[in-house]
Amino acid sequence: MSEDTWLVADCQNLLSVPASARRQAAVNLGARAADDGLKLRELVTSLLDATTAHWSATSVEGTATAVHARAETLLDAARVLLTAAVDGYTRQNRAELDRHDTERVAFINDLLTGRADPGGLAERAHRYGIRLSATHTVLIARAANLTPGITYRVDAALAARFGEGNTLTTLRDGDVVCISAGGLRGIAAELAHLLLTELGAGTWQIAVGRTQPGVHGLATSLEEARHTLDHAAKLGFTTPVLNAADLLVFPVLLRDRDAITDLVTTVLGPLTTARGGVEPYLETLSVLFDNQGNHTATARQLHLSVRAVTYRLDRIRDLTGYHPGEPTQRFTLQAAVLGARLLGWPS
Known part of the structure; x- marks a missing residue:
């Protein structure tokens, strides 16, 4: 039996189902239509066509009041069936999507961890x-x-x-x-x-x-x-x-944690004795390196004067023996500052 044939036949049979079981039968019909990959439009059209066919097959002569009452009863039944069938269709589709999403997430997790069976x-x-x-x-x-x-x-x-x-x-x-x-x-x-x-x-x-x-x-x-x-x-x-x-330089820096810790404490450790603590000097060096050594840009970003920045750099040289203006010392200072930021030093 083709998809269209069973759908048409089941829709026509719905109106013959006892009223107490009719709604659940419509829910089951909608779920089956979703499972079979039918479009919602096909389900709705088939139900409406079945309602029309049922009216043509069972209508009898009578007063206008009787015909009207009969039509109203059929439309009420069709409304209930249509609502239930669409509900069953929607719920089945949602359940299928949830199942696919769960399987998909599990697959991606297995793929990224590499712990699953290779064949599977x-x-x-x-x-x-x-x-x-x-x-x-x-x-x-x-x-x-x-x-x-x-x-x-x-x-x-x-x-x-x-x-x-x-x-x-x-x-x-x-x-x-x-x-x-x-x-x-x-x-x-x-x-x-x-x-x-x-x-x-x-x-x-x-x-x-x-x-x-x-x-x-x-x-x-x-x-x-x-x-x-x-x-x-x-x-x-x-x-x-x-x-x-x-x-890639940062994983390299952290690969030998003892070595980078030693570098940070040896090069920057003396700054902890400065009045006001180490943070202002660390911040100054960080901003200076971010601005490629430009004192004016560093002062602007720190909301300081260029003279204040120069004073801090001179103070760093006095305390540590290193100055970012010296090419041979710049790399050591910058590596120590990056290490301090990665380690959360000195806190």
Whole structure:
């Protein structure tokens, strides 16, 4: 029996079902139509056609009042059936979407952790158009007010822009995580545009991991993107889109924690004895390095005079023996300042 045949037949039979069971029968009919992939329009049309056919087959001669009463009873029954069938159709569709979303999230989690059975993972990846042997890039977007609804719209927009199978997006640990096919151009810019539309400016930040091959490469790219966002928060970087490849120096700095701690305390430790504490001097050095050593720009950003900035730098030299104006000492000072920001020193 074809889809249309069973739907027409079941819709016609609904009006013959006892009134007490009629609503549930209509709910079941709507759910079956959704399961079979029929359009809602087909369900509604079939129910209306069945109502018309029922009227033609059962109407009899009588007074206008009797005909009117009969028509009113049939319309009331049709209204109840139509409402129930649409409700069953909608609920079944929603349940199916929820099931797909749950499976999708579980797949992405297994994909990013790499802990699932390789054979099963490859079979599931095929459903989503993911080739595990190919290269992929992982992007993470972080904001305080990300929601499943925003994530769904971003996912749909990225899929429409770059094609199904080229992107896979989900909400994971409060962040939007997007798996992109390797070498896909413009993905970071498009994600930024979508977040700007959804959240406005200045409320989010994106990190892009390096493109890596295979399943293990996905986990590596994910960690790179996550660490990039973590480092950016500690360092006060506000750039909307950050590339892990541009911040590789920071994992290097933290790889030997004892060494970077020794560098920070040795180079910057004497500043803790300064009147007013170490913070004003650390801030001055940070802003100075951010402005490529420009004293005027540094003074403007700190709301100080250029003379006050010069005084602080001279005081740093007196206490530490290092001055950012000396080329041989600038790198050591900057590495120590970056290390202090990453470590949260001196607190």
